[in-house]
Amino acid sequence: QVQLVQSGAEVKKPGASVKVSCKASGYTFTSYGISWVRQAPGQGLEWMGWISAYNGNTNYAQKLQGRVTMTTDTSTSTAYMELRSLRSDDTAVYYCARGGWDKDAFDIWGQGTMVTVSS
Amino acid sequence: EIVMTQSPATLSVSPGERATLSCRASQSVSSNLAWYQQKPGQAPRLLIYGASTRATGIPARFSGSGSGTEFTLTISSLQSEDFAVYYCQQYNNWPITFGQGTRLEIK
Numbered sequence: 058q059v060q061l062v063q064s065g066a067e068v069k070k071p072g073a074s075v076k077v078s079c080k081a082s083g084y085t086f087t088s089y090g091i092s093w094v095r096q097a098p099g100q101g102l103e104w105m106g107w108i109s110a111y112n113g114n115t116n117y118a119q120k121l122q123g124r125v126t127m128t129t130d131t132s133t134s135t136a137y138m139e140l141r142s143l144r145s146d147d148t149a150v151y152y153c154a155r156g157g158w159d160k161d162a163f164d165i166w167g168q169g170t171m172v173t174v175s176s
Numbered sequence: 177e178i179v180m181t182q183s184p185a186t187l188s189v190s191p192g193e194r195a196t197l198s199c200r201a202s203q204s205v206s207s208n209l210a211w212y213q214q215k216p217g218q219a220p221r222l223l224i225y226g227a228s229t230r231a232t233g234i235p236a237r238f239s240g241s242g243s244g245t246e247f248t249l250t251i252s253s254l255q256s257e258d259f260a261v262y263y264c265q266q267y268n269n270w271p272i273t274f275g276q277g278t279r280l281e282i283k
Contacts, residue, residue: 092272094220102212102220102263104272118271119177152219160267162210162225164232169219 059083061091061153061167068173069143076139077170079153086134087111090156092163093127093138095149103149107156108136143174178202178266182275188283191254197278199247199264208268211240211249214277215260223262224249254280 064078079091093105106117108127115127126139136153151170154163179202189195199209207227212220222231224240227247237252251258259282264275 101277102214102265102274104274107272116270154220156267160208160270160272162222162231162265162267163212163220164222164225166219166221 059155059165061155061165063151063153063167063170066171066173068175071144071174071176073143073174074139074141075143075172076137077151077153077172079136079138079167081110081134081136081155084155086129087131090158090161091127091129091136092154092156093125094152094154094163096152096169097146097149100149105138105151107160109158110136111158140172143172145174148172148174177271178205178269178273180264180266180273180275182262182264182278184278185276186279186281188281189254190283191256193254193283195251195254195258195280197249197251197262197280199242199249199275201245201247201266204244205266205268207243208266209240209242209247210265210267211238212263212265213258213260214263220263251280256282 062080087110090109092107108115128137153167155165181200183198209227211224214220228240239250241248261277
């Protein structure tokens with residue numbers, strides 16, 4: 058079946074980096090894009106950015122520009138999101154979600170990865 | 177960026193009754209509007225895209241309407257499993273933005 062499986066929970070210190078993976082299966086990876094969405098504890102959904110699995114084009118949320126990098130490995134159908142210079146307010150559940158070639162709704166979501174930033 | 181505003185923040189409805197959730201965009205998003213349902217500890221689930229098209233496997237009691245800046249999600253007869261948080265999302269412009277959510281609770 059079509060699914061996205063994410064890597065496990067992470068605990069990081071302020072200033073560190075985290076890299077979350079999202080492995081796709083059950084569909085042609087390069088025919089879709091992947092967005093990353095995060096949710097701080099008890100809060101709403103925040104879109105972080107999008108990457109085309111076809112050509113690697115990206116579009117990032119302005120507030121994260123310079124701290125976030127999204128990449129894909131088409132040989133393993135895996136998307137990655139790296140966030141640098143972590144702060145306590147980056148503590149959140151991070152989701153990957155499948156979208157289309159460009160802006161689109163997200164029809165498949167990963168299970169989420171909890172990232173905790175604490176000294 | 178387009179700001180999505182949902183109302184009400186919390187909606188209390190009895191099982192079997194109808195629920196109507198609203199979403200307003202700060203500028204036109206055409207019909208590029210989606211609705212998601214999220215239950216505690218779970219990832220969001222796509223309910224509606226294109227403002228009114230149900231996603232695969234979504235029951236017919238869920239319906240969406242609207243275009244431009246005003247949108248509505250209607251749940252015609254609430255079941256116990258429908259009590260959750262609902263988010264609207266616009267995907268007409270970058271950055272993609274979500275509303276703050278409506279919590280649907282049992283009355």
